[in-house]
Every structure is written in C-alpha cells, then in structure tokens.
Amino acid sequence: MAMLEVHDIHTYYGNIHALKGISLEVNQGEIVTLIGANGAGKTTTLRTISGLLRPRQGTITLNGELISELPAHELVYKGIAMVPEGRGVFAKMSVQENLEMGAYHRNDKAVITSDLEYVFGLFPRLKERRRQVSGTLSGGEQQMLATGRALMSKPTLLLMDEPSMGLAPILVEGIFDTIQAINKEGTTVLLVEQNALMALSIAHRGYVLQTGQIVLTDKADKLKKDPTVQKAYLGVD
Amino acid sequence: MLRRTLSRVSWVDVFLRIFQLVAAVVILIGLYKTFTTARYSSEQWATLAFAGLAQGSIYALIALGYTLVYGILLMINFAHGEIYMTGAFSTVFLAMYFNRIGFLQSSPVLAIIVLILFSAAVSTSIAVLLERIAYRPLRNAPRLIPLITAIGASFALQYTFRGLFGSQFRAYPDIAVLKGTWNILGFDVPLVQPVVFLAAVLLMVALYWFVERTKTGKAMRAVSEDKAVARLMGIDIDRIIVSTFALGGALAGAAGVFNGLFRPQGVFFLMGFFPGIKAFTAAVLGGIGNIPGAMMGGLLLGLIEALGPNLILEGLGIPAANQLKDAIAFLVLVLILIFRPQGIFGERLAEKKA
Ligand SMILES: Nc1ncnc2c1ncn2[C@@H]1O[C@H](COP(=O)(O)OP(=O)(O)OP(=O)(O)O)[C@@H](O)[C@H]1O
Numbered sequence A: 001m002a003m004l005e006v007h008d009i010h011t012y013y014g015n016i017h018a019l020k021g022i023s024l025e026v027n028q029g030e031i032v033t034l035i036g037a038n039g040a041g042k043t044t045t046l047r048t049i050s051g052l053l054r055p056r057q058g059t060i061t062l063n064g065e066l067i068s069e070l071p072a073h074e075l076v077y078k079g080i081a082m083v084p085e086g087r088g089v090f091a092k093m094s095v096q097e098n099l100e101m102g103a104y105h106r107n108d109k110a111v112i113t114s115d116l117e118y119v120f121g122l123f124p125r126l127k128e129r130r131r132q133v134s135g136t137l138s139g140g141e142q143q144m145l146a147t148g149r150a151l152m153s154k155p156t157l158l159l160m161d162e163p164s165m166g167l168a169p170i171l172v173e174g175i176f177d178t179i180q181a182i183n184k185e186g187t188t189v190l191l192v193e194q195n196a197l198m199a200l201s202i203a204h205r206g207y208v209l210q211t212g213q214i215v216l217t218d219k220a221d222k223l224k225k226d227p228t229v230q231k232a233y234l235g236v237d
Numbered sequence B: 001m002l003r004r005t006l007s008r009v010s011w012v013d014v015f016l017r018i019f020q021l022v023a024a025v026v027i028l029i030g031l032y033k034t035f036t037t038a039r040y041s042s043e044q045w046a047t048l049a050f051a052g053l054a055q056g057s058i059y060a061l062i063a064l065g066y067t068l069v070y071g072i073l074l075m076i077n078f079a080h081g082e083i084y085m086t087g088a089f090s091t092v093f094l095a096m097y098f099n100r101i102g103f104l105q106s107s108p109v110l111a112i113i114v115l116i117l118f119s120a121a122v123s124t125s126i127a128v129l130l131e132r133i134a135y136r137p138l139r140n141a142p143r144l145i146p147l148i149t150a151i152g153a154s155f156a157l158q159y160t161f162r163g164l165f166g167s168q169f170r171a172y173p174d175i176a177v178l179k180g181t182w183n184i185l186g187f188d189v190p191l192v193q194p195v196v197f198l199a200a201v202l203l204m205v206a207l208y209w210f211v212e213r214t215k216t217g218k219a220m221r222a223v224s225e226d227k228a229v230a231r232l233m234g235i236d237i238d239r240i241i242v243s244t245f246a247l248g249g250a251l252a253g254a255a256g257v258f259n260g261l262f263r264p265q266g267v268f269f270l271m272g273f274f275p276g277i278k279a280f281t282a283a284v285l286g287g288i289g290n291i292p293g294a295m296m297g298g299l300l301l302g303l304i305e306a307l308g309p310n311l312i313l314e315g316l317g318i319p320a321a322n323q324l325k326d327a328i329a330f331l332v333l334v335l336i337l338i339f340r341p342q343g344i345f346g347e348r349l350a351e352k353k354a
C-alpha cells in the first residue's frame, strides 16, 4: 500500500471541471514530481490533497485512511504539510511567528524549540531575520520561510507547489538541495514544478499532467528521456 | 503636457479639494476666534478633555469589536452596538440587586469587577450566537447580504429587549466611592472619569498582549492575512472567528458597564445605536482592521466630541454648540470617508480587497 493514494479524483471550480479523474500514488520515502503546463491542474491537485478543495468524486487515502472527507486543518494532524504556490507567508507577521504557525497544532513546546533550531540550521538566513516582518523578505528568503514553516509541523508528507518560482538559478539549486536533504531525513515529498528538468533530476518518479488528466507516468530518469516530455517540458527539440 | 494633467483631474477631485480647503479654513477661524476671545478657562478645558478621554475610551473598547471582526472577515458587524446594549442592559439589573443587598457599598471594587464580568459574558454570548446563527451561514454570500442581516439582527435584539423590559430608561445605581473628585495636574476631575479611562486602557493593553503574544492571538492574525494558508497550518478558522466575535463582545460588554458608571442617563433598548455608530466612526478614523488604530481613533473621537463644539463651533458663533456633539462625530465620519478612507493608521482599503 502506498502512503498516499489518490484515486480518480474530479475537482471543480463552479462549473469548471479542473481535474478529470486523477489517480496517483506516492510511496513512503519517495520524491514524486508532478509536471505539466500552465493550467494543467497541478495546483488544483495539491489543493485537493491538502483538503483546501473537495473532490466531487474519487477518494484520497493516507496510509490507508480516507482523508478526502476531512477539513484542511485536520490534515496537518495526519502529517500532511503544504508549501503553497506563491509561498503564502504571513506578510505582517515576523519570521519567527510564521514558523510558530507551522507548529500551531503541536503542544510539545520543548521539541518545537529544538525544531526551530533545526529549521534555522537549514536556513541560517532566517535566523538572522527572525524578528523581521516577513513581507520585507526577498523572494528566496520567503521560499525558505514557507519551506521551514511547513517543516515545523513535522510532516510525513510534504506537498510543494513550485518552490522554484521566481527564484534565481543559484537559489533554485539551493532549494532543490534542501528538498533532497529533507527527503533523506525521512520526509516524503510530492513536488509540483514548472522546472521539469530540475524536478526530474531529484525525483524518484514523476507524473505528467495535461488539462486535468495524467497522461504519462514513469521513473524520473525514464521521463527525462521520453521524447514527448523532452519536447513539451524540457525544451529539447 | 498641462492639458494632459488637467484632463486627468476630474471635477470631483476639484470639488473635494475646494471642500477640503473650506473645511480647514472654517475650523481654523473657529479655533482662532475661540482662543482670541478666551471664552473658557484652562480649568474648563481640562474638565472637557478628561470627560472626552473617558468617553473616548468607551468608544475605543466598542470600536475594537468592529475592527477585530473586520480584520478577519472583512465584514462590518453593524449589530455590534446592540451587542454592547445587551451587556449594559442586562447588567443594570444585577447592579440594582447589588445595590439593594449593599454589596455595591461594602466592596465596590469587587462588585464592579463582577458587573464587568457579567456584562462581558452576556455580550460575548450574544456575539457568539449572532456569528453562529446569522453570519456563519452567509460566509460565502456577497458582502451586502451579511450587512443586511446585521441590520436585521440589530432590530431583533433591540425589540427583544424592549419586549422583555419595556422602553423606559433604567439608571445604574450611584456608587459612593466614584462620586469624589481626584486632583490631576492641579485640576479637580470627577473620579469616575480617570477610573473608567484607566480600566479601559488596561483592557486594551490586555487585548493587545493577547493578539500579539498568545497562540490564539497569532492565529487570529494569520487568519486575517490568509484563510487558506491558515487552514494549512492546522488552524480551525471557524474557531478563530468565534473567538474574535467573543473577544469583541467581551470588550463591548465591559464598555457597557463603564458607560453605566460614567453617564447618569442609564440604559434603554436603543442605547446601542449612537455609541455603535460612533465607535464605528472611531474604528474608521483609526483605520478599520487596525487594532491600535481603533484605540487611538476612539480616544481621538472622544476628545473631538468633547472639545470640538466649544473649540470650533462657538468660535463660529453657533449657539448651543454643545448640543451638536453627535453632529460633530458624524461630521468626522463623513470627512474621513471623503478625505482619508483608509483612516489615520490604516492602509488603503483597496489593498485589502474583498
Ligand atoms: N479559483 C479558480 N476558479 C476558477 N478556475 C480556476 C481557479 N483556479 C484554477 N482554475 C482553473 O483550473 C485549471 C487548473 O489550474 P491550476 O491552478 O491547478 O493549474 P496549474 O497546473 O497549477 O498551473 P500553473 O502552472 O500556472 O500554476 C486552470 O484551467 C485554471 O484556469
């Protein structure tokens, strides 16, 4: 049994049929990437898994437990965290307060403090700016903050929506290194990316999404060599 | 070039500029005349100012309820004045009872604290009830709908109280210890004014601490910034919204008791209307959604109302200026909405969108 099993979900925005029967699996310990063009439904898929959107049809299970009926705020307790598209930092709150919000559902104060230090170890930049209002951070720092905040909930499954968006290439490398490091320490990652090449180079497996449907899935290195993927997402002619 | 600039300036802009200028000139003339004729002694000014601060701190407490709810739901809870009324009104009976059994005389401080807690509990319950039955089902409705519901809820509360208790005024009993005066900076001030002011400030400090430091307070700020992301953090936003209404209700309830101690005319079923609108004015004055803004806005409005008539209107030769207090408050509301809709401390409303 896979850790996360998404079975034939259909999600709508009003009358817009955004996901037309998506099925995918993520196994414990994997990095799985979801790639696809703008508007393919990547964000919608993540928002449905995290409970912000409700599928009109289909099921989602986490470790065998049906989670597609649960409200978003309860999924954190099940071990799911998400770094939303556009980072979604609380701009008026300080860096440290943002991180504390990540640990909102936890009550183990001492462990929270040590996790805070862990996140600061991962992103020393955040430690220097812990009292700064988050809205004044640079894009890269905000990405670090959003990632650190998600880690503060001690997730077993981390959903990331385009962590490389709008970042300079050198920062993108850093973010991807971090994702790999987090994964090595035991967190399973479902990664949505426009930057398909980078995503496929750190992922174990990948799914290709097109207008609300999965059109292709394979091991990451196979997808990288797939001619349609190369043409459509990797910019290779 | 000049023409292009001119064509961008609309007639409304021109009109508003002129209006602004006229308003400023009128106010300045009023001030000038008042001061040159030295109509009042500094003693009298101080008396007015202290009364204004006490009244203003009551507005501030109520204004916080508007601002807290607006900050989270972008909704103006126009029934908030009635939330204030329910606490003040219910508590008058307890106060009379305490008076009868002598509790109010034997240990006035404790008695007043109990009254405040009781009033806060009533207002909180009403606020929570309103949220649950009147607003929550409309959370995703167009913004005009909950506004209309709020007005309906106001009437419902007003006429429930009228039905239960009739339409006469009921005064809070006199409390002997609050009757004295206190010498502040050489002025004799009725004791009740600084007491109300300080108690209100204490509550505001407590609220500020709550919102800044506690977990629930931080969650409130998170919800007010981004509900979806807040849910991802594991925050149950329904719970936070209820807490926000409860907090605003508690402050309004406390304000109800302060009002009862401070103003002799007592409570009646329409008593929430004017303070409600004035507190709303205060919240807008400070920038709606902004907590320190509501506090400062309340105090400022209290002062403007207390000093404005004598300071400006009398200078202009307007008779019986003191009776125009209410008009001054609404003039302030109109002027801010025209010239600085984001309030003194607020960001532009447009940024907060819908
Ligand atoms: N709030 C919304 N209301 C209506 N339609 C929406 C909404 N959000 C997304 N959609 C539509 O759903 C489809 C999938 O959008 P989604 O945001 O999931 O795409 P995406 O793959 O994440 O794209 P991108 O790479 O641009 O982020 C698109 O056609 C989009 O127009």
Ligand SMILES: [Mg+2]
Binding pocket: A042, A043, A044, A085, A161
């Ligand atoms: Mg997207």
